Structure formats: C-alpha cells, structure tokens
Amino acid sequence: MPRSAVIKLHDKLMATPGAADNLLKAISALYKWGIQREHVDCDNPTRDVKRNRKQTGGFEPWTADDIATFLAFHKPGTMARRALILAMSTTARRGDLCRLGRQNEFTRDGRVWLRWKQDKAPHGTVEMPMPTGLIDELHASSNMTYILNGYGAPFTVAGLGNKFREWAEAAGLKGRSLHGVRKGLSAILTSGGASSGEIDVLLGHEMGSSETRIYIRSAERALLAEQVVDRLDKIIPGTAK
Structure with a gap:
C-alpha cells in the first residue's frame, strides 16, 4: 500500500x-x-x-485534597459519596464498579471481602477485604447493586463516567474522572510507602507490572527531589531573619 x-x-x-x-x-x-x-x-x-x-498526560489524578473536598461536599448517604468510597476501596474500573453488589460479598476469617471477575484484561478474579469505611457507607443500603442511577437501576459504563464527572464538578473539581481516582490513589499510597506488590494487588495488575513501576519511580523521584532541595536550603543563603 x-x-x-x-x-x-x-x-x-x-x-x-x-x-x-x-x-x-x-x-x-x-x-x-x-x-x-x-x-x-x-x-x-x-x-x-x-x-x-x-x-496528553492522560486522566488528571486525584489528590488527597481533591478526595477531602469531594467527601466534604457530598454528605453521607449520597450516591456520589458511595461511588467515590467504593472506587477508592476497590480501584475497580467503571465496568466493574457498575456491577459490584451484595452478590460479590463473602466472608473469610470473620472479615467481609469482595470478589469479582475483571471486565477488562487481564480478566482475572480480584479479591479484596472491604474497608470499614466502605462497610459503614453501605450499611444503610439494602440494594443488591451498590451504585444506582436516578431511576434506581445500575449505571451503564458511560453513564457512570458522565455522572461521576457531574458529581465532581458540583464539588468544584473540574476535569476529574473515575479513572483519575484510581490513578491518583495509587500515587498517594505509593508516596505513603506502599510497596509495588501492594499497588499491583490494589489495581488488579499482574504482579510486577510496568504500570505500577511508573508509580513507584514517580514517588521515588518526588522524595529525592524533596531531599535534594532540603540540601540546597542548607547552602543557599536565605533572606528570612
């Protein structure tokens, strides 16, 4: 050709x-x-x-301040708050978040877990304990599916993405997406000392994935940047008295 x-x-x-x-x-x-x-x-x-x-740089990652702002605006009991906490607790992709519900719960050693099969590659089975904050958020709900739209039905994948952006904008967070929560939370946890193995499990990646190594390298660079600037502060004359 x-x-x-x-x-x-x-x-x-x-x-x-x-x-x-x-x-x-x-x-x-x-x-x-x-x-x-x-x-x-x-x-x-x-x-x-x-x-x-x-x-482009892809989806805008959420920061810890973004998360706090969203939760301060969307009060307990709202579907918006439930969606964010579920996304943070599972880092599941939209296709999986739309389907997660009571049918995915099981108990192991007295603790409630979630188990689901990934909608996208690698199509593996993910098992995660449910954080206390998520259990508390879902306590008042008796619905089978966790996240429902305004008609009381499960969201479509596109519908959840669009609605979540609306919820974020209502809280003053423009340009924020569900995927950005997944991306941002990984960076936040890595900066806090989470290992690459922990991040792989959290994201449902294959162990030792290249994507997770990017998060680790980014956190390491940020830490080294802070350390080297601290050293510069010791040798560059300051104006403060």
Whole structure:
C-alpha cells in the first residue's frame, strides 16, 4: 500500500479524528507484523503520516485534597459519596464498579471481602477485604447493586463516567474522572510507602507490572527531589531573619 493511499484513507475519517488515528494504528500494526515475518519487503506506509490527536498526560489524578473536598461536599448517604468510597476501596474500573453488589460479598476469617471477575484484561478474579469505611457507607443500603442511577437501576459504563464527572464538578473539581481516582490513589499510597506488590494487588495488575513501576519511580523521584532541595536550603543563603 503506498503512503498516499494511507493518507487518503486517513483524510476520509477527518470528521472523527480518533477513528482516523486508530485506522493508522491498525495499518501500522499490520505492516509491522508482515515485515517482521518477511511477508512484505516494503517500508511501513504509515511512517511519517501525521496523526490528529495530540499526546496528553492522560486522566488528571486525584489528590488527597481533591478526595477531602469531594467527601466534604457530598454528605453521607449520597450516591456520589458511595461511588467515590467504593472506587477508592476497590480501584475497580467503571465496568466493574457498575456491577459490584451484595452478590460479590463473602466472608473469610470473620472479615467481609469482595470478589469479582475483571471486565477488562487481564480478566482475572480480584479479591479484596472491604474497608470499614466502605462497610459503614453501605450499611444503610439494602440494594443488591451498590451504585444506582436516578431511576434506581445500575449505571451503564458511560453513564457512570458522565455522572461521576457531574458529581465532581458540583464539588468544584473540574476535569476529574473515575479513572483519575484510581490513578491518583495509587500515587498517594505509593508516596505513603506502599510497596509495588501492594499497588499491583490494589489495581488488579499482574504482579510486577510496568504500570505500577511508573508509580513507584514517580514517588521515588518526588522524595529525592524533596531531599535534594532540603540540601540546597542548607547552602543557599536565605533572606528570612
């Protein structure tokens, strides 16, 4: 396939930039596979074809202050508060949060646990003890599914994401998402000394995952930055008397 043909296909999808870029990714992956196995002897035709979407830093991670602000605004008994506490307690993805409920509870050694099968890869079975704060939050609810929409039915995946952003904005937290809770909590716990193994278990990752190592390295860099600035404070003259 000549590069000009790839560009034409890409241009046809300009009305949907994400789909256009996904097409480039698919063609690139196909040619990479074929070139490695010597099915074709040409260059990858997607090379140097400009993509539409800019790379971003991803979802804005929540901070400890964000969490405190949200919980101060959304009082006990509200669905918004329950959703955040459930997200913090399980770090489950939206597809799993929508389905979690009483049917996922079981008791082990006198403690209440949750067990669920991940909706996304690696599709593993996750088991987590329920924190006391979550048990207290769910105590007054008799619903089978923990989080319900305004019609008393379980949320869809997209519906929960949209509603959670509304709840965050109502608390003065613009641009915050459910995935940001998962991302931010991992960073908060890592900064507090949580090990990579603990974070892997919390996030439902394979042990020793590359994503968790990123959180660990980030926390280590932050700690080293504080330490080196403390050293600078000792050698740079200050103006305070």
